[in-house]
Amino acid sequence: MKKALILLVTVLALANCNSRQQLNQNVVTTDITNFWDAYDHITSTKDSILQYKYLDSLYFQKGTVGLEGIRQARNYTPEDYINAINSYPKFWKSIRENTLQVSNVGAELELGIEKLKAIYPELKPAKIYFTIGAFRTGGTTIDSLVLIGSEISLADSSTETSEFPENFSYLKSHFATNPKKHLVFLNVHEYVHTQQNPRVFNILSLTLYEGVAEFVASKALDKASPNPQIAFGKENAKRIREVYETEMFYPNNLYKWLDGNAPNEFGMRDLGYYVGYQICENYYNQADDKSNAIKTMIELDYTNESEVEEFIKKSNYFSESLDILYQNFENKRPYLVGIKQFNNKSRNVSPEIKEITVTFSEPLNGHNTGVDFGDLGQDAFPKNDIKGRYWSDGNTAWTIPVELEPNKDYQIFISNNFRTQESIPLKPYLIEFRTGNK
Template sequence: MKYIFLFAALLFGAQPSYAQQKPEVVIATDITNFWNAYDKITATKDSTQQLNYLNQLFINKGTPGLKAMMQVRNYTAKQYIDAINRYPLFWNSIRTNTLKAKAFASDIAINVSKLRKLYPQLKPAQVYFTMGILRSGGTTLNNNVLVGSEISMTDEYTVTSEFPDNYKNLGNFFKTNPIKSLVFTNVHEYVHTQQKSTQINTLLGQCIMEGVAEFMAVKATGQASPTFAMFKSNINTQRLKQVFARQLLNSINYGYWLYNDEQNEFNERDLGYYVGYLICQNYYNKVKDKQQAIKQMIELDYNNDADLLAFVDQSEYFNQKSSALKSQYEVSRPAVAGIKPFKNGANDVNPATTQITIEFSTGMNKRSRNFELGPLGMDNLMRVQRFIGFSDDGKQMTIEVELKPNRRYQLLLGPRFMNKDGVSINPYLIDFTTAGQ
């Protein structure tokens, strides 16, 4: 049966100005299709037949939401088959919950309607209950809310005994009974469809973007945030503020603030949501016109540093102006002090050189690094044949290379090179030319 639940009566019945717009819908056919395919797939050991069932009964029949989720998370048919075969106890333990999608449709509609009262400019979006492969409980693409039902509709009884060690965070998350927060999660994701972007250039911008969605979900639903690491009594908020201020303008590298389980002094993941929420809460409480405050938060360009920092200053969350924090951040950034056995920019490097050592101004995080192409692209890339490692104090890093004569080489050290406090380097270009034979 195709689950399509129109929101028109709830969301538009009392608002004639929306009469000509396409009504929001919750679409859950991907869940039904998945289980139809699952039953066929698990009834055979023939890998070719398994792929055929998956494609015919699930992917080819998939909603735009499923296709969007596969695009955003880079899911492939083979990955689905591998997950189905590896985790049978897990899949069987979530089946009943995922088939409850129909029961949540009206509650989602009611709370989206509440969101519209807070933000009358709310644009229509569609909510898709999809089935993924354990890499997203919820995300968005354009005006689509994409629910990863295999994560968002779990509970404390979900079986995780088959999972590898790197999925440990999922087990902890399932114990919080995510299905009980499903409506809240959808409102959070719905807010993302209204924002200018969800791919932000700085840690501060990304945290505020998430914080706005969390804050608005709290205001619309009237519920306390269920997001992991939110409102924990063991978090020293003043210390949290101090530590975050040292890293707020990091680009790309989100450290332990968002989307990962990297160890930190607070022993909590995703604290960036909490910091972003607190900034928004401060701002909202200080502005007299609450509806204008909401409009400002949702429509803020989180990639515009000037606007973003002005917003933070208005919130008065930090004890200093953002200009001072920015200056302190730049001063605190680690730097590349030099390279050995030659100077960067040299034109006569011995092509027999097989190791290069990069020296840093301070001890670096030994687990984090990234190499990128230089401006001249692939043709001039100095390939890292082997990463030898950091020195004990983290101030030197050695790589193994293979060079040819009369060649110009480039390699860019990216922002995932960071010090022990999680502060990134400015990208550093290694650029040199080898001598002739």
């Protein structure tokens, strides 16, 4: 009997050892130790040439595919790293110990992934890479790689931020939420992204993509999202929906809702996470088969418009159908009324004309403009002086100087980058005409 017990203990010990080895294969932290080796060398000298040499040889060249991935995903340059290291010594000193302890959270991460697999049995394997970046992401993904920016995700309320510039204010508020405490939630959120289909880059698709990951992580871990956008969104649900219903169609408005600091009336960034979360929660609550609802969310095909529309329809989140909301948006858009010097598509425009003035249906913001080539390409775009372009009083017209040649076809595409004071984009308009003889 004693021998049997000894054998059982031995088997269990080997099983635990194998489990830890498997975990070590799935959670990779070597980039962190490499970073601090490079950091110590970089900060030991003021010679910039040596600093870049140490960064490359001790960090980049020794880096994992995870480090390569996060640099690619966030366009990190060597200059970004050297500037960050030299500019914030107090920050780096305060964050160092947190990052070096990351290997201790492996068991928690594994448990979180197991909980995700329990509600989504089709879960495919992915690797988690803890790297150190230069303040552009706490976590992102590329294919089956979860890429954690440890300088953000392992911060806490005691992390030193006094050196940060004004445009880092969002990091100060984020660190106050103690992101290190919510590391497992972040990893499960990012792990969900490795299971999803590719996004379509419009605001609604990106909102759903993030909302799915946030909602599924919350269900898997059976805990409320720690991200303040979710609670704030629920407290301001009606107004957020009203604004989103219009602004989701704006072509240049992404950073008011996701991954940016563009100002909005709520004073809270990344509210697209809440909108996506709420759509998913509504969809889940109406579904009879909850397991299939999770599967549908994760496997949503963003390139299939009818599938996305059906998902949105069942969520019953918006006040109207997407078609009606889009038509409401179109009805609000300013448009180009006409051209002062000639009628559009004229075939005998004087080549002596020195400027072209377009008039709008209402005043625009007097700042944003946008012209491009038409289908005929660059050769059909008039020669012009960028410095000579100007707005009318009241911003109801805009003028571009031109140099025209006789007997030639021309095109000027007036883009939707023109917009009102409320950022409603102009309906695009193609100016096309042919000049006559001199």
